[in-house]
Amino acid sequence: MPRPAPRAYRRPAGLALLAGALILTGGCVRFGGKAPARLLAITAASPAPAGETISASVDKALFVNLPTTPRAIAPLRVAVRNNDNSYAYVKDAVWADTPARQFQAVLAETIRTRAGRLVLDPGQYLARRGQMLEGNLLDFGIDAAAHRAVVTYDASLMSMDGQSLKRQRFSAAVPVNQIDADTVAPAISEAANQVATAVADWVKAQN
Structure with a gap:
């Protein structure tokens, strides 16, 4: 009795479409939209030196x-x-991270170097027994009418004993000649550092 002819293997439609896509893109798979040419960021003007150690009890x-x-x-x-x-x-002009996270990093670094405090990120610790600095970042961008970068931060500082709260607004503005991807980040970074410095000095004066 003759054997039945083998059935031709049929590739699943999904795999066929994927294979076609790989061929059309030269083997390179891309997800999402076109990547930006560069990402912008702000940096702390006075970062902590490598190797420096700061220690304190969690309460401090x-x-x-x-x-x-x-x-x-x-x-x-x-x-x-x-x-x-x-x-x-x-x-x-696209930020490398959100304005809130970038400003938090600059603020924490500036307080550490200027006030000599052990600064921690609440997101990394479940127990929060130390002093708390919270706030609202109200401005972090460009004022087109005034041609300047503006950063404004409403700070709230809890006392060490947790019995009182102080609140103060800090703001800084830096001129910009033109508003484009080349000029905005340095001006905003400078304004953010001015605000962070003022907040650090304020925090230091409360203790």
Whole structure:
């Protein structure tokens, strides 16, 4: 009795489509939109030197919370305020991280170097027995009408014993000649460092 002819193997439709996509893209798989040409960031003007050690009891540590931000400045785009009720974004300018996280990092680094405090991120510790610094990052971008970078931070500092709370607003502005991807980050970084320095000195004076 003759054997039946073997059935031709049929590749699943999904695999066929994937194989076709790999061929068309030269074997390179891409997800999402086009990657930005570069990512912008702010940095602390006075970072802690390598090898420096700061120690303190947990009760004496300062926890710097991630600041809250309005929706207009929360994304990874550089916000430009046209007026009190209107925002736009700088073309081709994308932050490497959110404004809130970048400012938190600069603030923590500046307080550590300027005030000599052991600064911790609340997100990394379950127990928070030290002093708390919280705040609202109200401005982190460009004021188009005034042609300047503006950073404004509303700080709230809990006392070491947890019995009192002090609140103060800090703001800094740095001029920008033109508003584009090349000029905005350095100006915003400078303004953020001015605010962080003022907050660090304020924190140091409270103890």
